[in-house]
Amino acid sequence: MGKTMHENAVAAPFAAEKLRLAGLRPTRQRLELASHLFGGPDRHVTAESLHDEVVEAGIKVSLATVYNTLHQFTQAGLLRQVIVDAARGYFDTNTGDHQHFFLEDEGMLIDIPGETITVAGVPTAPPGMTVDRVDVVVRIRRS
Amino acid sequence: MGKTMHENAVAAPFAAEKLRLAGLRPTRQRLELASHLFGGPDRHVTAESLHDEVVEAGIKVSLATVYNTLHQFTQAGLLRQVIVDAARGYFDTNTGDHQHFFLEDEGMLIDIPGETITVAGVPTAPPGMTVDRVDVVVRIRRS
DNA sequence: AAGTAGTTTAGAATAATTCTAAGTCGAGAA
DNA sequence: TTCTCGACTTAGAATTATTCTAAACTACTT
CATH class of the missing domain: 1.10.10.10 (Winged helix-like DNA-binding domain superfamily/Winged helix DNA-binding domain)
Structure with a gap:
């Protein structure tokens, strides 16, 4: 094919x-x-x-x-x-606001839609710095 | 010395x-x-x-x-x-529940105490998998 | 058609990390 | 104490992901 x-x-x-x-x-x-x-x-x-x-x-x-x-x-x-794995870099075609599951056993990513997870209480960045973005990685493995 | x-x-x-x-x-x-x-x-x-x-x-x-x-x-x-930087591995002596600021310019980490940030709505892991942990990285840079 | 700046590429170079094989050391046995 | 053996350490080679280099190539403008 x-x-x-x-x-x-x-x-x-x-x-x-x-x-x-x-x-x-x-x-x-x-x-x-x-x-x-x-x-x-x-x-x-x-x-x-x-x-x-x-x-x-x-x-x-x-x-x-x-x-x-x-x-x-x-x-x-x-x-x-x-950035989820120290060993290699992953690229995602989904550039919108969303987060990831990372299957540690297989080195595989699964998207979690942006509205699903809510992160509250992020402190303000130290003086002179601004938040670039907040990444959430849910690391999962075979149970 | x-x-x-x-x-x-x-x-x-x-x-x-x-x-x-x-x-x-x-x-x-x-x-x-x-x-x-x-x-x-x-x-x-x-x-x-x-x-x-x-x-x-x-x-x-x-x-x-x-x-x-x-x-x-x-x-x-x-x-x-x-895991915050594809280029090198960081180790943290704080093994308790907490999150991090990552200063992208300097490659430096700052702890965010565990109670500060709340992550809500984490979906259940796919069948046969369990959540190992949820990492939050607040990436910041000079503004 | 020709010029030129942007692209591609093979292969060398780099950087972080791991492996290998040989030497060294710690702790219990004698 | 000394002996022994498996655990530990190490120099240097090897590996892996990624970047660099310098030369060849190509898309676009004139």
Whole structure:
């Protein structure tokens, strides 16, 4: 199974516009990564997992480009980085307000919608500092 | 300046007991690391920072041993690992229920006491899984 | 068609952490 | 005390994720 018509005919042009709006040239690599990332429901990837996935799909992209692209997309606000594991970095296509379950056994993330969890009582930041964001990670494991 | 009498006469024996209770042999290295970690108020360290600190204090310990020891102390419940930075691992001598400010600019942690923040609405874990713990990280930066 | 700045890439470089294999030490037995 | 053995420590190599470098390539403007 290769790429479906859906991905090429619909997702890619969609992606091209996203990239242009973000001020990024719509190169082949970026377009292909973007359609893998944004062509379906929200997802969580690592640089390796995305690289493996696109290589598997027959796309020629270097791992360095995957890293570059993930960071550029993150800077452009198309992705968000999630810090849950000291060993590797995760990127989330859902950039809205939400939190995560982290399955420690499998190294897998599951979104928790933004309205679900309420965090109350966050103290004001020390003088001269501002809150960038509040992350909640619910660490779960096989019971 | 070497070790003070306080550290040797009070903190170290205290540490020796801690180690014995944890089932860890009170070796010179573990005792010295323990008194640096537990001989004062709660603190946050990385393997490098602790290693630098003890070497500076004239103690002979290898970085590998610092890593080993931090992990053993963590397993024994004497320390807790805090994941806030993809680049390095932090260890916290405060193992009780509490949360953190993370100063992204300096890579520094500040404790937020356990009663301060309330997290409501945490969904039940997926079937077959149990919540290990809920971490809240308030990321702050210079404004 | 050509120029140029932005991109991609292979491979080297870095940084944190772990592993390995050999030497050392602590605590109980003799 | 001395012996013994498993636990512990260590230097240095190895591993892993990520970043850097410098050269080749490509999208867009003129």
